Amino acid sequence: xxxxxxxxxxxxxxxxxxxxxxxxxxxxxxxxxxxxxxxxxxxxxxxxxxxxxxxxxxxxxxxxxxxxxxxxxxxxxxxxxxxxxxxxxxxxxxxxxxxxxxxxxxxxxxxxxxxxxxxxxxxxxxxxxxxxxxxxxxxxxxxxxxxxxxxxxxxxxxxxxxxxxxxxxxxxxxxxxxxxxxxxxxxxxxxxxxxxxxxxxxxxxxxxxxxxxxxxxxxxxxxxxxxxxxxxxxxxxxxxxxxxxxxxxxxxxxxxxxxxxxxxxxxxxxxxxxxxxxxxxxx
Amino acid sequence: xxxxxxxxxxxxxxxxxxxxxxxxxxxxxxxxxxxxxxxxxxxxxxxxxxxxxxxxxxxxxxxxxxxxxxxxxxxxxxxxxxxxxxxxxxxxxxxxxxxxxxxxxxxxxxxxxxxxxxxxxxxxxxxxxxxxxxxxxxxxxxxxxxxxxxxxxxxxxxxxxxxxxxxxxxxxxxxxxxxxxxxxxxxxxxxxxxxxxxxxxxxxxxxxxxxxxxxxxxxxxxxxxxxxxxxxxxxxxxxxxxxxxxxxxxxxxxxxxxxxxxxxxxxxxxxxxxxxxxxxxxxxxxxxxxxxxxxxxxxxxxxxxxxxxxxxxxxxxxxxxxxxxxxxxxxxxxxxxxxxxxxxxx
Numbered sequence: 001x002x003x004x005x006x007x008x009x010x011x012x013x014x015x016x017x018x019x020x021x022x023x024x025x026x027x028x029x030x031x032x033x034x035x036x037x038x039x040x041x042x043x044x045x046x047x048x049x050x051x052x053x054x055x056x057x058x059x060x061x062x063x064x065x066x067x068x069x070x071x072x073x074x075x076x077x078x079x080x081x082x083x084x085x086x087x088x089x090x091x092x093x094x095x096x097x098x099x100x101x102x103x104x105x106x107x108x109x110x111x112x113x114x115x116x117x118x119x120x121x122x123x124x125x126x127x128x129x130x131x132x133x134x135x136x137x138x139x140x141x142x143x144x145x146x147x148x149x150x151x152x153x154x155x156x157x158x159x160x161x162x163x164x165x166x167x168x169x170x171x172x173x174x175x176x177x178x179x180x181x182x183x184x185x186x187x188x189x190x191x192x193x194x195x196x197x198x199x200x201x202x203x204x205x206x207x208x209x210x211x212x213x214x215x216x217x218x219x220x221x222x223x224x225x226x227x228x229x230x231x232x233x234x235x236x237x238x239x240x241x242x243x244x245x246x247x248x249x250x251x252x253x254x255x256x257x258x259x260x261x262x263x264x265x266x267x268x269x270x271x272x273x274x275x276x277x278x279x280x281x282x283x
Numbered sequence: 284x285x286x287x288x289x290x291x292x293x294x295x296x297x298x299x300x301x302x303x304x305x306x307x308x309x310x311x312x313x314x315x316x317x318x319x320x321x322x323x324x325x326x327x328x329x330x331x332x333x334x335x336x337x338x339x340x341x342x343x344x345x346x347x348x349x350x351x352x353x354x355x356x357x358x359x360x361x362x363x364x365x366x367x368x369x370x371x372x373x374x375x376x377x378x379x380x381x382x383x384x385x386x387x388x389x390x391x392x393x394x395x396x397x398x399x400x401x402x403x404x405x406x407x408x409x410x411x412x413x414x415x416x417x418x419x420x421x422x423x424x425x426x427x428x429x430x431x432x433x434x435x436x437x438x439x440x441x442x443x444x445x446x447x448x449x450x451x452x453x454x455x456x457x458x459x460x461x462x463x464x465x466x467x468x469x470x471x472x473x474x475x476x477x478x479x480x481x482x483x484x485x486x487x488x489x490x491x492x493x494x495x496x497x498x499x500x501x502x503x504x505x506x507x508x509x510x511x512x513x514x515x516x517x518x519x520x521x522x523x524x525x526x527x528x529x530x531x532x533x534x535x536x537x538x539x540x541x542x543x544x545x546x547x548x549x550x551x552x553x554x555x556x557x558x559x560x561x562x563x564x565x566x567x568x569x570x571x572x573x574x575x576x577x578x579x580x581x582x583x584x585x586x587x588x589x590x591x592x593x594x595x596x597x598x599x600x601x602x603x604x605x606x607x608x609x610x611x612x613x614x615x616x617x618x619x620x621x622x623x624x625x626x627x628x629x
Contacts, residue, residue: 036439075524099527106521110384112514112574116288119573126515127527131508135293135302144285157288179526 025049026214027072027102027183032081034064034071041067042238044081049183054209055216056229060259064238065218066107066187072216073104073185099127103181107188109172111160117171118156121147124178146177150204166197173204184208186217190224202228222259226250227273234258250274289571307579310570314582318366321589325362326354328597356489364487365589365605367496368551369558371544373566373584374503374577376559378541381513381575382534383443386620389560390425390545391613393450396556397457398428399542399549400480404464407476414491417479418550425546428453429538482553482606484592491551498547503581506540510577513537517574555606557613558588560620 027049034042041064049055049072057065070076071083074090083090090098103124111120124146125139147153150170155163160171169189176184186205190198198221206228209215219225225232226246233243236258242249251274252265261278268275293302327333331353333341341347341354376389390396402424403417410416432453436446461480465473512533515523524530548555565587566572566579591612592605599608 073525075521094527095524095529096527099525102525104521104525106519106525108519109522110517110519112384112517114567114571115573118285118287120518122285122287123515123518124526126511129511132299132301134300134511136295136300139300140285147285157286159288175522176525 025051026086027216028084029068029071029078030082030084032071032078032083034067034076034078036067036076040079040238042071045239046081047233047240047243049214049216050231051214052209052212053214053231054205054229055214055231055233056225057216057218057233057235058220058222058225058258059235059241063235063258065235067238068235069104069185069187069216069218073102074098075104096127099179099181101181102183102185103176103179104185105172105176105187105189107191111168113161115160116156117152117158117160117163117174118143118147120160120171121152121156121174121178124175127179142180143178146174146180149177149208150174166193166200169193169197169201170204173201177208182212183214183216186215188218188220190219190221198224222250222255222276223268226275227268227271246274250276304570304572307570307572307576310566311579311582314569314579314586318582318586318589321586321593322362322366325365325589325593325596326358329353329358360489360492361484361487361592362589363496364484364492364551365592366585367492367499368484368548368555369562369585369588370503370581371499371548371584372555372558372588373562373580373582374506375541375544376561376584377563377566377575377577377580378506378513378537379559380563381517381577382537382541383446384517384574385443385447386560386564386575387624388443388447388450389563390542391554391556391559392454392617393447394432394452394454394457395425395428395450395542395545396549396554396559397454397461398431399425399546400461400554401457401464402427402546403479403550403553404461404476407479408464408468408472412472412475412479414494414550418495418547421550422543422546425542425549426539428457429542433535433538478604479553481604482555482609483604484552485604487551495547495551499544502540502544502547503577506537506577509533509537509540513577514574553604553606555588555609557609557616558584558591560613561616562587 025048029045029047031044031046032042033040033044057068059065067076071078077091085093085098085101122143125142128139147156150173152167152170152174155167160168163171190201193201202224205215205217229246231244232246232249234241234249234254241258242254250265252263255261255263255265255276263276263278265274265276290305291302292305292308326338327335333350333354337350338354341350379388379390379393380386399421402420402422406412406416406420432446432450436449465476468476512528515526515528516530516534520530545559562584563575563580566583567575570579572579591608595603595605595608
């Protein structure tokens, strides 16, 4: 699926691309302080999202990982510092312009009563639509492809209310895909799904990543993060403790430092990625 | 072709590329048809019954005398007002119900009608009640109430249910204030205020219809432009923001655009309950749209108010203000809605 966005900052049309992937990722955080109202969650944090990576943010509850993702997606505005998208402050763009470059799968979305799958996926086309141009050939194609990629084409005429949890989550992913962005943010996408649907969804994300997209996900399961992620960001108390490829950074020491959990890290018997077995008290 | 689970239509010509559900169009056309039928009935029947031919003659012939006055000055403006004002109420209700995702949220329940009423009363009592004074008062009252409710319910953004609860409280206070205002007013002012406050299309004149109708047409047009953003907000604030909606700004704009039609209607006809509450829900069930949508709600509102006004004039042994008819039907509907809502939540 080709991206429809133009990876240049606003006002830079015609000039060569401001940054190159080698020097800096398209999306990064520069010395940002992010929080809600007066409560600061993340202070002076800087981080790069490597282009074309499947970045996974992990950390204990309330470590600021969702806050970071909300900052990256423009939902929260840093009180200090900035989030940079394609060389410019993400808040200097028009909302629709950001939405043509970054997609987000939020944690809590609501399917309106009586909406069908195709209708919901079509809602992902909103940032590409204007007053008179609401349903072009391109829109139709994007929706069809998004449904195909997530395997919901056969469900397209069904009501979203009637679907199972796993199917419904695939429909939401499909809506985010219909937005046709290069960068896709996923806020705890596998929570509330059974293990089969979790794996199915993670492999769908891997397919999307292999097709060239940059993915940033918040995941709770460290083993899933290490197996499917290509770049890990471990956070604690609003700060980044470690980052890098899972095979390099996931060690028993790191898990103890980030999660206060003693454990043994062994290679996953299937994929060879680091796998965490907690020592625990009861064996 | 994508299977949307229903029949769709689409138009692609030049810069225009739109699509929609076939059912919505059919439902709107059907409502238009029955509205026209009731409208014709409203023009031909009354204390003087006319045939269609007589109406036609009266409309074309300036020398038709009293028939022309009855039809052109009394009945046609009244029918037009019922249609336009009903559409305004329906659309306004749809805006608030879609914003809050709650069928209880309508301008009459969350205090916006009461606020417009207060503004209108103040205008009648202090300024003596010309149409423009009442209109201005109702508009200011409605918008101030909306802003007050919005600010009182604001906590890191406005959440639907909080808006409704705050609105019901504000509505109760304003209703008390309205009673107080009428009690304190001089007798003749109180009587005209009470007559206005019952909500009636009696004595609607062309001035009210043309000014109010013009404003309403503009408001509904602007609302249609915002309709896609309103639908997008129905997905939740985060999903809406992620797809490029500036959530708080759009919501505030929609609140103001939603309260204005109610204020215009209240100024001309007094507070008319029920239409804004029921029309969006009836429309949603008829058109089977995803969530509440503005256009079918406007068509349904037009039909409901016109039908209620016709019933108030002709189907009951005594002629009543239409506001009274809608309150009686609406009260029953509100009780049913509350019971259904309570059952769903428990």
